[in-house]
Amino acid sequence: MFQLGKTIVSEDIIEKDFVCNLSACKGACCVDGDAGAPLDKEEAKILKEIYPKVKPFLRKEGVAIIESKGTSITTVFDELETPLINGADCAYVIFDDKKTALCGIEEAYNQGEINWKKPVSCHLYPIRVKDYSEFSAVNYDKWEICDDACTLGTELQVPVYRFVKEALIRKFGEDWYMELESVAKEKFNK
Structure with missing residues (x-):
C-alpha cells in the first residue's frame, strides 16, 4: 500500500x-452479491431527483422495489446503497437482448435524459x-x-x-x- x-x-x-468483459460475465456484478451499490449522501439525493427521468428505462420489478423502498436504502450498518430486487439484482438493472445486465441510470445518461452517469462506486468497479x-x-x-x-x-x-x-x-x-x-x-x- x-x-x-x-x-x-x-x-x-x-x-x-x-478490462470488463461483458460478453463473458453478462454484467454479473450488478445481479450477484448481497448488497446494492454503495452510495454517498449526495448520490442518494441525486438518485431521488433524477428518478422520474430514469424510471422509464427500468424494469417493472425495479420500479416496484424503488417505489416501495425508495431510490436508495440505509443498511443496518447505517450505510446508503441502491435497493435490490429479491436480494439479488440492483433495482436499476436492465437487460439487453443478449441478457446482459446494464445500468438503467447509465442508459438514461447515454440517451441524454440526465447528466449523471451512475453511482461512482459502480463506475469505479x-x-x-x-x-x-x-x-x-x-x-x-x-x-x-x-x-x-x-x-x-x-x-x-x-x-x-x-x-x-x-x-x-x-x-x-x-x-x-x-x-x-x-x-x-x-x-x-x-
Missing part, C-alpha cells in the same frame, strides 16, 4: 490487469473506496465473477487504474490521478 494525499492505495490497482475519518482506503476488489475481465486485462495489458481512469478522476480529481500514474511508472521502471 502507498499513500496519495488523504488516500491509502492498494498496490493491486497498479499491479493487476482488468473493481475498485472499492472505504471512507474513514482521516483517509480513504482505495482497494482492488477481487471477485471470481470477474476472472474473464482479469484475463482480458492481461491480454490487453491494461492495469486496473487505467481501466477506471475516468472514474478515479471523477472521485479524486485529475491531480490525484496524475500522482497515481507517477507512482505506477516509478514502480514499473525499477
Whole structure:
C-alpha cells in the first residue's frame, strides 16, 4: 500500500490487469452479491431527483422495489446503497437482448435524459473506496465473477487504474490521478 494525499492505495490497482468483459460475465456484478451499490449522501439525493427521468428505462420489478423502498436504502450498518430486487439484482438493472445486465441510470445518461452517469462506486468497479475519518482506503476488489475481465486485462495489458481512469478522476480529481500514474511508472521502471 502507498499513500496519495488523504488516500491509502492498494498496490493491486497498479499491479493487476482488468478490462470488463461483458460478453463473458453478462454484467454479473450488478445481479450477484448481497448488497446494492454503495452510495454517498449526495448520490442518494441525486438518485431521488433524477428518478422520474430514469424510471422509464427500468424494469417493472425495479420500479416496484424503488417505489416501495425508495431510490436508495440505509443498511443496518447505517450505510446508503441502491435497493435490490429479491436480494439479488440492483433495482436499476436492465437487460439487453443478449441478457446482459446494464445500468438503467447509465442508459438514461447515454440517451441524454440526465447528466449523471451512475453511482461512482459502480463506475469505479473493481475498485472499492472505504471512507474513514482521516483517509480513504482505495482497494482492488477481487471477485471470481470477474476472472474473464482479469484475463482480458492481461491480454490487453491494461492495469486496473487505467481501466477506471475516468472514474478515479471523477472521485479524486485529475491531480490525484496524475500522482497515481507517477507512482505506477516509478514502480514499473525499477
